[in-house]
Amino acid sequence: NAGVTQTPKFQVLKTGQSMTLQCAQDMNHNSMYWYRQDPGMGLRLIYYSASEGTTDKGEVPNGYNVSRLNKREFSLRLESAAPSQTSVYFCASSEGWGWETEAFFGQGTRLTVV
Amino acid sequence: DAKTTQPPSMDCAEGRAANLPCNHSTISGNEYVYWYRQIHSQGPQYIIHGLKNNETNEMASLIITEDRKSSTLILPHATLRDTAVYYCIVRVRGGSQGNLIFGKGTKLSVKP
Numbered sequence: 001n002a003g004v005t006q007t008p009k010f011q012v013l014k015t016g017q018s019m020t021l022q023c024a025q026d027m028n029h030n031s032m033y034w035y036r037q038d039p040g041m042g043l044r045l046i047y048y049s050a051s052e053g054t055t056d057k058g059e060v061p062n063g064y065n066v067s068r069l070n071k072r073e074f075s076l077r078l079e080s081a082a083p084s085q086t087s088v089y090f091c092a093s094s095e096g097w098g099w100e101t102e103a104f105f106g107q108g109t110r111l112t113v114v
Numbered sequence: 115d116a117k118t119t120q121p122p123s124m125d126c127a128e129g130r131a132a133n134l135p136c137n138h139s140t141i142s143g144n145e146y147v148y149w150y151r152q153i154h155s156q157g158p159q160y161i162i163h164g165l166k167n168n169e170t171n172e173m174a175s176l177i178i179t180e181d182r183k184s185s186t187l188i189l190p191h192a193t194l195r196d197t198a199v200y201y202c203i204v205r206v207r208g209g210s211q212g213n214l215i216f217g218k219g220t221k222l223s224v225k226p
Binding site: 004040044090092102103104105107 | 148150155156157158159160163201216217218219
């Protein structure tokens with residue numbers, strides 16, 4: 001049982017390049033989330049999707065877009081990468097909406113923008 | 115959401131109980147206390163949650179004070195693999211808000 005799978009695990013981008021971080025879950029969860037984590041800080045919510053077909057902004061959405069492709073997949077896109085977006089990105093999913101049930105996290109994508 | 119306060123770091127001897135405190139003095143009646151941990155370079159992992167009664171599972175116990183203004187996560191027999199950052203989060207269960215906010219947590223170091 002894979003749980004939450006993120007790809008890629010590592011990525012280096014040049015300033016201005018674009019890329020999409022992929023996330024897929026195999027637990028039939030309704031809600032999915034994207035977080036970023038910077039050194040010395042907790043996790044900050046970028047975007048979330050309460051259910052298939054809906055997405056909403058979190059705490060730090062600027063510079064990002066998301067797509068809930070289907071119930072399994074939730075992607076995060078950086079249209080024009082900036083050094084400030086260097087971070088570790090985590091995708092998560094939960095069965096229920098919000099904190100109704102526990103959330104499961106992927107192993108993270110380590111992104112460096114130079 | 116109610117804010118939480120945790121000590122930035124704690125040490126614990128291997129095999130002893132680790133008691134991690136969390137203050138949430140502004141918690142409201144419908145807010146739950148959740149605990150997650152993050153082992154270095156991995157994604158966060160759910161540990162336990164509770165409303166007002168004490169809870170126990172295979173990983174830990176959660177003790178919530180009667181006034182619900184603070185709680186303690188107990189790892190009964192800490193091992194080196196329990197070294198991690200532990201996050202205490204207070205949230206409305208099933209709430210309409212999507213913001214799942216993690217603070218800076220407590221860095222627990224289990225020492226031999």
